[in-house]
Amino acid sequence: MKPRDRLRIAMQKSGRLTEPALELLNRCGLTFRQSRDKLFCFGEGEPVDLLLVRDDDIPGLIAQGVCDLGIVGRNVLNEYSLTAGMGGPELAEWRSLGFGRCRLSVAVPQELDYRDASQLQGLRIATSYPGLLGEWLRERGIDAGVVTLAGSVEIAPRLGTADAICDLVQSGGTLVANQLREVDVLLESEAVLAGPQVLPTDERGDMIDLLLKRLDGVIQVRE
Ligand code: PRT
Ligand code: ZN
Numbered sequence: 001m002k003p004r005d006r007l008r009i010a011m012q013k014s015g016r017l018t019e020p021a022l023e024l025l026n027r028c029g030l031t032f033r034q035s036r037d038k039l040f041c042f043g044e045g046e047p048v049d050l051l052l053v054r055d056d057d058i059p060g061l062i063a064q065g066v067c068d069l070g071i072v073g074r075n076v077l078n079e080y081s082l083t084a085g086m087g088g089p090e091l092a093e094w095r096s097l098g099f100g101r102c103r104l105s106v107a108v109p110q111e112l113d114y115r116d117a118s119q120l121q122g123l124r125i126a127t128s129y130p131g132l133l134g135e136w137l138r139e140r141g142i143d144a145g146v147v148t149l150a151g152s153v154e155i156a157p158r159l160g161t162a163d164a165i166c167d168l169v170q171s172g173g174t175l176v177a178n179q180l181r182e183v184d185v186l187l188e189s190e191a192v193l194a195g196p197q198v199l200p201t202d203e204r205g206d207m208i209d210l211l212l213k214r215l216d217g218v219i220q221v222r223e
């Protein structure tokens with residue numbers, strides 16, 4: 001791949017993380033001009049550009065070296081490392097960013113008398129996070145069926161395609177609306193600054209150092 005001298009950060013094109021991520025970068029003194037195709041935003045002051053993509057694509061773009069850093073949910077980053085990212089370059093969480101907070105939890109039908117995770121033995125659990133759920137079940141020696149769904153996981157028990165679910169929860173409203181009850185938290189998540197374990201040592205590395213310092217300042221002021 002052709003060497004780049006400008007830093008490139010991947011972020012979600014349109015979704016929950018888009019506005020807060022842009023606001024955070026603005027607070028770090030970075031401003032951008034959006035191109036017509038809206039995939040690429042050119043940095044106006046510093047040599048830092050943005051690539052606007054689906055959040056699920058961000059870890060892969062970093063692993064391939066298409067981007068140097070990415071702003072993405074810990075849930076997406078960790079799932080990638082456990083599944084698609086196996087055997088590739090290791091990715092690291094360089095900073096936690098304090099927005100997009102949620103948790104990845106197991107939820108069961110409200111009427112189920114749930115005491116502990118061993119009761120999931122033999123059940124079918126629907127999720128969009130087969131890597132994280134699979135690891136959690138393995139650690140506990142639970143043999144359950146993992147039904148991988150791309151979306152609308154919360155309706156699976158009502159449709160009869162699963163007995164329980166493992167999905168992101170924020171307010172809990174979606175679970176209540178679907179007569180489900182949160183019983184175990186697998187992961188506390190928030191938006192993170194992701195990048196390769198080994199950062200570049202050229203001009204881009206210098207720009208990353210500067211960005212990390214500014215981020216620390218901005219995050220400290222917020223807390
Ligand atoms: O198009 P693209 O693939 O980029 O977007 P997406 O639809 O996959 O992602 P998006 O914008 O929904 O979420 C982006 C990231 O925001 C997630 O990966 C999480 O890191 C974070 N986040 C924070 C959440 C939530 N809170 C959240 N509540 N992501 C999803 N939800 C969903 C959840 O899946 C469930 O359907 O909201 C529902 C639960 O919310 P409550 O408040 O009812 O509990
Ligand atoms: Zn997504």
